[in-house]
Amino acid sequence: MVQIGIDFGGTKIEAATLARDGQFLSRLRVPNPGDYDRAVRAVRDLIAAVEAETGATGTIGIGTPGSISPRTGLMRNANSVYLNGRRFREDLETALGRPVRMANDANCLALSEAVDGAAAGAGSAFAVIVGTGCGGGLVIDGRIVEGANGIAGEWGHVPLPWPNASEYPGPDCWCGQHGCLESWVSGTGFRRDHASATGAMLEGAAIVQAARDGNAAAVATLDRYVDRLGRALALIANLVDPDCFVLGGGMSNVTELYDRLPDVIRRHTFSDGWDAQIVQAMWGDSSGVRGAARLWPA
Numbered sequence: 178m179v180q181i182g183i184d185f186g187g188t189k190i191e192a193a194t195l196a197r198d199g200q201f202l203s204r205l206r207v208p209n210p211g212d213y214d215r216a217v218r219a220v221r222d223l224i225a226a227v228e229a230e231t232g233a234t235g236t237i238g239i240g241t242p243g244s245i246s247p248r249t250g251l252m253r254n255a256n257s258v259y260l261n262g263r264r265f266r267e268d269l270e271t272a273l274g275r276p277v278r279m280a281n282d283a284n285c286l287a288l289s290e291a292v293d294g295a296a297a298g299a300g301s302a303f304a305v306i307v308g309t310g311c312g313g314g315l316v317i318d319g320r321i322v323e324g325a326n327g328i329a330g331e332w333g334h335v336p337l338p339w340p341n342a343s344e345y346p347g348p349d350c351w352c353g354q355h356g357c358l359e360s361w362v363s364g365t366g367f368r369r370d371h372a373s374a375t376g377a378m379l380e381g382a383a384i385v386q387a388a389r390d391g392n393a394a395a396v397a398t399l400d401r402y403v404d405r406l407g408r409a410l411a412l413i414a415n416l417v418d419p420d421c422f423v424l425g426g427g428m429s430n431v432t433e434l435y436d437r438l439p440d441v442i443r444r445h446t447f448s449d450g451w452d453a454q455i456v457q458a459m460w461g462d463s464s465g466v467r468g469a470a471r472l473w474p475a
Contacts, residue, residue, distance in 0.1 A: 181235035182470030192223035193466040203230040221272045238472030240285035278472040285468030287314035290423045294459040299421040308426025311359035333359040364427045371398040407441025425458040
């Protein structure tokens with residue numbers, strides 16, 4: 178028996194098969210079809226394809242945007258909006274004829290990195306995705322913490338802590354609130370903040386490179402970003418005090434973050450000191466699919 182993981186992304190759906198030692202046996206991906214019935218068929222066909230390639234039947238774990246409501250069993254908060262309000266897990270189980278485990282994609286990132294990634298050996302790890310959007314997941318002693326309502330780790334939709342006058346009330350968020358962390362510390366928020374300050378809409382990598390080259394406006398944008406992300410992580414440090422923070426998503430590639438964030442966190446923690454790891458996801462874009470596979474024990 179192998180472990181099969183599905184990473185259900187906004188633009189693509191990836192399937193991967195893991196051996197017991199964590200090595201990839203097969204990987205396939207297809208575009209997200211943008212339609213519910215076709216998405217169910219795409220997942221079914223991907224699983225059939227990787228099982229045919231490996232010659233083995235597998236357990237199936239799926240990482241999705243959003244989460245399943247424990248009250249209704251329906252999907253909610255997914256940016257692939259056609260999933261919302263549907264019994265996605267049950268419909269996949271019907272299509273596949275076997276059980277499926279499902280978790281939020283940030284939870285899958287956290288699990289992957291805690292099992293055999295950058296947070297391996299940590300008693301508690303909080304993983305954040307700072308990419309197009311912003312999410313979080315908590316793993317303690319190798320287990321995902323989902324909470325009573327299935328929303329544990331939904332860090333992207335709490336307000337920016339300790340805001341200054343210019344940050345309040347903050348940008349409108351698609352969730353209906355304003356000032357959410359997703360509006361500030363996602364890669365999208367980073368670009369928006371630079372455009373708001375300069376009038377220039379640049380890609381995140383271009384802003385970071387301009388800051389490294391000494392461009393004053395870009396330096397200021399990066400400084401604001403580090404301060405905001407540090408405050409956001411300090412909020413988690415005060416609530417959970419994890420042994421390790423793992424950063425994933427496009428902004429995790431900004432190497433300056435790992436040296437600069439600890440000082441910001443220390444200034445905002447209710448403690449005489451703060452010392453924990455801040456590391457980049459070891460498995461990068463593969464963390465989601467690996468974590469999905471790990472929803473079943475090896």
